[in-house]
Amino acid sequence: MHSPAAPTTRAGRKALVVGGSLAGLSAANWLRVSGWDVEILERARLPLEDHGAGIVLHPSTSRFLTDHEGMALDDFSVGVDHLRYIDHRGEIVSQAPSRLRFSAYGALYRALRTSLAARGGTYRHGVTVTGVSWSSAEAEITDSAGHKETCDLVVGADGVRSTVRRVLDPESEPQLAGYVAWRGVVAEEALPAAQRAPLAGAITYSILDRSHVLTYPIRTAGDRRILQNWVWYRNVPDASQLADLLVDRAGVRHDLSVPAGTVRPDALAELAAEARRQLPSPIATLVEATPDPFLQVVIDVHPRCMARGRVCLVGDAGFVARPHAAAGTAKAAEEARLLAAALADARTDIGSALAIWTREVTALGRALVARSRRAGERAQVDGTWVVGEPLPFGLRDAGDSECYEP
Ligand SMILES: Cc1cc2nc3c(=O)[nH]c(=O)nc-3n(C[C@H](O)[C@H](O)[C@H](O)COP(=O)(O)OP(=O)(O)OC[C@H]3O[C@@H](n4cnc5c(N)ncnc54)[C@H](O)[C@@H]3O)c2cc1C
Incomplete structure (x- = not known):
């Protein structure tokens, strides 16, 4: 890995990221390289390295590590x-x-965490966020100890039972x-x-x-x-x-x-x-x-709202697709990259940037949920998944997880 210099913060913009798993780490890293101050608030008291298992890789999942850290795919995956x-x-x-290439949760978590630390991002364990609110000027989170913290942007990366999603879209349920x-x-x-x-x-x-x-x-x-x-x-x-x-x-x-x-x-x-x-x-x-x-x-989770005011959702806090496309982590990484891109110009107001981002990620999430559901129903309900057929793995289309050089 390179030892990147921590970027100087442009216009002093600060993001609080709720949840420090793969979606939260992806969002924090992509925002950090585009000049944001970032702080992850993770309720788990210990690092999550041993959590989870295998992850089918997609070019979106590996992109930050290869393009910004200069890592080789063999450093964290096997083909x-x-x-x-x-x-x-x-x-x-x-x-x-x-x-196809395959990684492990722990390998991705460790690499993304090392990268964030090297770039001067903050990762705090043992902080459970209980509330989030916003005004036109700032956003605020409250934790279970009653502490409040303000920032320019809150990224909800707090998984399937997201507290942040419940604020943005109280009706949506798995x-x-x-x-x-x-x-x-x-x-x-x-x-x-x-x-x-x-x-x-x-x-x-x-x-x-x-x-x-x-x-x-x-x-x-x-x-x-x-x-x-x-x-x-x-x-x-x-x-x-x-x-x-x-x-x-x-x-x-x-x-x-x-x-x-x-x-x-x-x-x-x-x-x-x-x-x-x-x-x-x-x-x-x-x-x-x-x-x-x-x-x-x-x-399946189908939120009706991915962002409001100065608050947005990434990863399983947003759309959750069945695992048959093997692209949940890839979706989180892509949402994070697109978020940083939408917010890259410090003169753009956050609401307008989030409106553009929402259109992109809602289309992506809806299509992925629908395609993954069809694959699951064919295998588990209809019995029409036949021996020898190509896999439905892919983020935007079946097959796009295989875009690696041989
Ligand atoms: C069987 C299966 C196979 C899969 N295979 C693949 C695959 O091959 N490839 C792929 O790309 N994806 C795959 N996925 C999907 C992938 O695992 C998930 O989409 C991805 O890990 C979600 O990451 P996340 O960070 O959004 O959520 P999570 O990993 O759930 O992280 C949420 C984090 O938020 C924290 N948190 C929650 N609430 C709070 C709070 N109030 N305050 C502070 N912190 C909080 C939690 O402690 C946790 O660390 C698979 C999923 C399943 C079920």
């Missing part, structure tokens, strides 16, 4: 040569060239898709060599009855090992069954995800048994060997 489909026996039934994503990451060596072969150098899919599973390699942040990431989409249409799944081993009821290490043993036992029954053997072995699978409820 594959093939898209494969395997059948229930683990036999390869379709293979096509692929230029809509359940009727299925969950079970996920996990495991060392490649967990698989015997014979079972590794059908997965090697590829992103591998298997189409099941009203269900599908995929697996791909990822590069970790610290020791840069290659791990195998898997995602298994399973229908849970019954509300009480879903509610039960969301109760963790300590009896705590979660909202839309159960983190790694907290899923109840009986739910893990059922997952392993069904993996043995339904999945091709190499992927069932991965699932069974994963120490701490976790689950996320698949949802």
Whole structure:
């Protein structure tokens, strides 16, 4: 990485970013390079490096790190040569060239955080924002300790249950898709060599009855090992069954995800048994060997308002698309880049800049949510996703995640 000089603040403009995950870090970095003072307020008390799992990369996701930090894609991701489909026996039934690249949440988080620190941005842990307001002259946030802070712009990057979205658009609620994503990451060596072969150098899919599973390699942040990431989409249409799944081993009821290490043993036992029954053997072995699978409820979120006054939303605080286009982080990064671009001229008033930005990101979000929903319904409901078809991965169009040099 370069050691960039911290840019001097132009016109003293200050942004407070609520939430310090990938969307918040992207927004803070893009605003910082265009001269803003930035401060991230993150409710978690500790860094989020271990959170999450694999991320299919998109050129928008890697753009800040390659263009502004001079990082090589191999520093934080790994590529594959093939898209494969395997059948229930683990036999390869379709293979096509692929230029997809894969990263890990921790690798992106660490790189974006290092970049922000090097550029003089501030990241504060343990701050829970409870309110946001604005006037024509400034915006203000309130935290759970009752402290208030003013700024020129508030960026809500506080995820699916965004406090900032609730202020801008109190009516919008996540809509359940009727299925969950079970996920996990495991060392490649967990698989015997014979079972590794059908997965090697590829992103591998298997189409099941009203269900599908995929697996791909990822590069970790610290020791840069290659791990195998898997995602298994399973229908849970019954509300009480879903509610039960969301109760963790300590009896705590979660909202839309159960983190790694907290899923109840009986739910893990059922997952392993069904993996043995339904999945091709190499992927069932991965699932069974994963120490701490976790689950996320698949949802759509369709906000009617992305910005008001001096406040805007990025990442999952705004539109949330089902994961089948593998572009949530890419969307966050692109919204952040477009935000900095819209606000680049210090003479433009913030309201006008946000109005232009809103038009762009609303079109992007709506199209992504619709395309991802169609892909999910084809796989989980209609059963029309056929073996061998190209993947729906992409931010603006299916296929645009593959725009990497071979
Ligand atoms: C199964 C699955 C697979 C996926 N695969 C991919 C993929 O391959 N590629 C891809 O691009 N995307 C993928 N995504 C989407 C991607 O993970 C998300 O879109 C992205 O991580 C969202 O980041 P975020 O920063 O907006 O939200 P989050 O990561 O949820 O972060 C929100 C942050 O805000 C903080 N916060 C919340 N409330 C407050 C508050 N009041 N005050 C202060 N802080 C607060 C939280 O602690 C958290 O750190 C996938 C998603 C799923 C479910």
